[in-house]
Amino acid sequence: MSLYVYVEPDEARRTEVGPAFREVGCTMLTSMADLETHLPRYPETILVILGATVDLGEALMFTAYQRLQRPLIGVVLIRRVIEPQVVLECLRSGVREIVDEADNDGLRAATVRSVDLSKALSSTLRGTAEQAPYARVITLFAGKGGCGRSMVAANLAVALAGGARRVLLIDLDLQFGDVAIMLRLSPDRNIAGGLSMSGRLDEPGLRSIISSHRTGLDALLAPPSPAEGERVSREFIVELLDVARPLYDYIVVDTPAVVTDQVLAALDMSDWFIPIVTPDLPTLKSVRLTSEMFDLLDYPKERRLLVFNRANTQVGLTPQDVEEAVGMPFAVQVPSSRDVPVSVNQGEPLTMTDPMHPVSRAIRELADRCSGVTTEPVKERKFFGIRRPAK
Ligand SMILES: Nc1ncnc2c1ncn2[C@@H]1O[C@H](COP(=O)(O)OP(=O)(O)OP(=O)(O)O)[C@@H](O)[C@H]1O
Numbered sequence: 001m002s003l004y005v006y007v008e009p010d011e012a013r014r015t016e017v018g019p020a021f022r023e024v025g026c027t028m029l030t031s032m033a034d035l036e037t038h039l040p041r042y043p044e045t046i047l048v049i050l051g052a053t054v055d056l057g058e059a060l061m062f063t064a065y066q067r068l069q070r071p072l073i074g075v076v077l078i079r080r081v082i083e084p085q086v087v088l089e090c091l092r093s094g095v096r097e098i099v100d101e102a103d104n105d106g107l108r109a110a111t112v113r114s115v116d117l118s119k120a121l122s123s124t125l126r127g128t129a130e131q132a133p134y135a136r137v138i139t140l141f142a143g144k145g146g147c148g149r150s151m152v153a154a155n156l157a158v159a160l161a162g163g164a165r166r167v168l169l170i171d172l173d174l175q176f177g178d179v180a181i182m183l184r185l186s187p188d189r190n191i192a193g194g195l196s197m198s199g200r201l202d203e204p205g206l207r208s209i210i211s212s213h214r215t216g217l218d219a220l221l222a223p224p225s226p227a228e229g230e231r232v233s234r235e236f237i238v239e240l241l242d243v244a245r246p247l248y249d250y251i252v253v254d255t256p257a258v259v260t261d262q263v264l265a266a267l268d269m270s271d272w273f274i275p276i277v278t279p280d281l282p283t284l285k286s287v288r289l290t291s292e293m294f295d296l297l298d299y300p301k302e303r304r305l306l307v308f309n310r311a312n313t314q315v316g317l318t319p320q321d322v323e324e325a326v327g328m329p330f331a332v333q334v335p336s337s338r339d340v341p342v343s344v345n346q347g348e349p350l351t352m353t354d355p356m357h358p359v360s361r362a363i364r365e366l367a368d369r370c371s372g373v374t375t376e377p378v379k380e381r382k383f384f385g386i387r388r389p390a391k
């Protein structure tokens with residue numbers, strides 16, 4: 001999550017004010033070029049502060065463009081000298097506030113006003129969470145193979161697509177992906193087909209490599225051969241997600257048992273993190289380690305929904321033991337059932353063929369958690385009028 005950004009090319013100023021801004025969750029960038037790559041990855045951004053040494057022409061062009069592309073973003077421009085002509089140009093391009101570099105109180109007040117305005121605009125524009133302009137990215141993971149990631153991913157995607165929502169399921173298990181089998185789709189169209197468009201992928205290009213499932217769900221399948229999977233770069237995953245996010249309500253990402261570069265790219269852009277555990281110690285240990293890594297990477301805790309798969313398996317571990325071992329409570333418990341492998345072998349997700357099955361019900365509960373719950377930022381501290389977002 002990155003709601004606030006400050007572009008400051010001047011190293012001395014960055015050293016002086018950077019820590020205080022970082023403290024309130026503001027991302028510090030050094031150039032407008034960095035800002036250009038940052039924004040598509042963090043579409044939730046609502047405040048951009050442009051330092052006094054950012055070229056005025058560049059700042060105004062950026063602001064005028066964003067006013068149409070991302071109207072929620074408020075631009076606060078810092079200058080060393082504020083001339084009437086500059087103020088006029090700023091007003092014309094849509095800069096929300098222009099502040100003297102020496103005026104810290106003025107900067108604080110300007111950021112507060114801009115953030116408040118963006119939030120008010122956001123609730124007006126969005127209306128309901130369902131109409132969010134960008135897909136929510138939901139990434140499933142587990143540190144061990146065979147935990148049920150792909151089964152949960154396929155069923156979760158089907159469950160989400162049930163509400164006439166636009167859903168894309170991406171198979172990031174690029175070597176041994178199973179989504180094609182689980183949905184009985186031909187892997188002819190797959191992610192590797194997009195590699196020739198890398199760097200210039202657009203909506204028609206993306207659509208040309210997507211497969212449609214009869215539930216209305218779209219799937220971006222893994223390549224049929226592991227060698228092709230190796231050619232898919234982290235940058236290409238970022239590009240794919242950037243192009244796909246405005247086109248869908250939800251993007252569900254299935255992953256391999258190892259956290260690859262491509263998986264990290266998807267995790268960096270995720271709104272929900274879904275660890276899956278089964279009641280066996282090696283899996284629990286690996287999920288705990290992954291969770292600790294997520295703490296280091298600052299992925300918000302309240303965005304993690306732990307799934308306990310095969311919850312009713314009698315192996316001498318209670319649900320409490322499992323929660324304690326992983327260090328977080330369950331969001332849902334999915335029972336073990338022989339109907340699961342049967343449905344996998346038939347390529348027909350249970351949520352589609354038997355919506356009242358206990359497994360389907362558990363996964364629908366997970367879908368509800370991903371679609372219905374909004375988490376408000378927790379008030380931790382206030383500085384420059386900006387509240388640090390909850391971690
Ligand atoms: N709740 C369940 N009840 C019974 N069988 C299950 C359940 N969940 C998963 N399975 C079975 O476990 C096997 C592994 O499931 P799945 O392929 O979804 O796991 P995975 O974590 O994606 O594995 P991989 O590491 O191979 O990608 C499948 O045969 C599936 O049918």
Ligand SMILES: [Mg+2]
Pocket residue numbers: 149150151173178254255
């Ligand atoms: Mg799998």
